[in-house]
Amino acid sequence: MSKIVITGASGQYGRLATDKLVAMGRASDLILITRSPDKLAGRTAQGCDVRFGDFDQPASLAAAVRGADKMLLISGTRVGARVVQHKAAIAAAAAAGVGHIAYTSFVNIDETNPAIVTVDHRETERLIEASGMAWTMLRDAHYADAMILNAAPGFIASGTWLTSTNGAREAMVWREDCVDSAVAVLTTPGHESKAYRITGPNRENFAEVAAMLNDILGCSIELVETDDDGMYAMFDAMGIPREPVDDQSVAGLPWNSDDMVSFERAIREGFLDICTDDVERLTGRKPRSVRQLIEENADMLRGGGR
Incomplete structure (x- = not known):
C-alpha cells in the first residue's frame, strides 16, 4: 500500500x-x-x-x-x-x-x-x-457548508441576507x-x-437558497441586493478584517472581506455557474444537495447555529 x-x-x-x-x-x-x-x-x-x-x-x-x-x-x-x-x-x-x-x-x-x-x-x-x-x-x-452552517444562522437571526450576487447561480457542494x-x-x-x-448537483441562486431555508425552517429571511461597497460596509461593521488573519473567527465567520466581496462578484459575473458530474464519476454516487444539508441540520439552524 x-x-x-x-x-x-x-x-x-x-x-x-x-x-x-x-x-x-x-x-x-x-x-x-x-x-x-x-x-x-x-x-x-x-x-x-x-x-x-x-x-x-x-x-x-x-x-x-x-x-x-x-x-x-x-x-x-x-x-x-x-x-x-x-x-x-x-x-x-x-x-x-x-x-x-x-x-x-x-x-x-x-x-x-x-x-x-x-x-x-x-x-x-x-x-x-x-x-x-x-x-x-x-x-x-463553493462549500455549501460555509453558507448554510456558518453564515445562515446570522441570516436567520437578523432576518436579512445581504448579497451582491444579483441572482446569479452556482452549484454549491x-x-x-x-x-x-x-x-x-x-x-x-x-x-x-x-x-x-x-460541484453540487444543482445550479441555484441565493434567493432560491433563502427560500429553502424559509420553507424548511419556518423562518423569514429577506434577500437584499447591494453592491461591493455595501458588502464591505456590512463586513466592516461586523469587525471582519479585509485581509485574512490566521485562526481568527468573527461571529462564527472565519473569513476576510476582500475574499468574500470578490467571491460574490465572481458569482455575479457568472464565473461560478458550473455544474458537473465529477463527484459521481469519482465516488459512484451523486453529490448531495443544498436542500439536504439544510434538512439534515435543521435543528442546529433553528437553534441559532449551536
Whole structure:
C-alpha cells in the first residue's frame, strides 16, 4: 500500500479525509502533518504517523513528508498569501520523492475570474505541474457548508441576507463530497494529469437558497441586493478584517472581506455557474444537495447555529 501524506491534517477537511481513510483500514499508511501535533494525539493511537510541519517553516516539511508516495495538499487558509506556503510543501514533496500530489483547488481558476482565491490556486497549480510529480487537481466549488452552517444562522437571526450576487447561480457542494472525491483519487488508479471540477448537483441562486431555508425552517429571511461597497460596509461593521488573519473567527465567520466581496462578484459575473458530474464519476454516487444539508441540520439552524 502506498503511503499518503496529508497536509493541514488537523483542519476540517484534513480530519474528515483522515476519518475516511482510517475507516478504510489505511491508518498505518497515513502521515499526518500539522502545526499542532497535540491536536492529533488520538490519531497516533489509531496507528497514524503524526508529524510536525508548518507551511511557514519550510525546513520542517522535508522530514514531515519523508517516506510518502502520495500527498494530499490541502490549501492553506490565508487567502492571497498561500503561494509561498504551497511552494514550500510542493518543493519538499518533490525532493522527498513523492510520486503523486492531489491538490484542493478552486472550481474556476481562469485569469479573468475576479475572486482573489483564484490567484493562489492558479499559481499553485502551475508550481505543481512544473514539479515533475504526477498531479490531480480537485477544483472544489463553493462549500455549501460555509453558507448554510456558518453564515445562515446570522441570516436567520437578523432576518436579512445581504448579497451582491444579483441572482446569479452556482452549484454549491458539500465539503464531505469534496473529501470523498479526494479519497477516491488517493485510493484508486487513473487520476494522473486530470483536473476535476467538484460541484453540487444543482445550479441555484441565493434567493432560491433563502427560500429553502424559509420553507424548511419556518423562518423569514429577506434577500437584499447591494453592491461591493455595501458588502464591505456590512463586513466592516461586523469587525471582519479585509485581509485574512490566521485562526481568527468573527461571529462564527472565519473569513476576510476582500475574499468574500470578490467571491460574490465572481458569482455575479457568472464565473461560478458550473455544474458537473465529477463527484459521481469519482465516488459512484451523486453529490448531495443544498436542500439536504439544510434538512439534515435543521435543528442546529433553528437553534441559532449551536
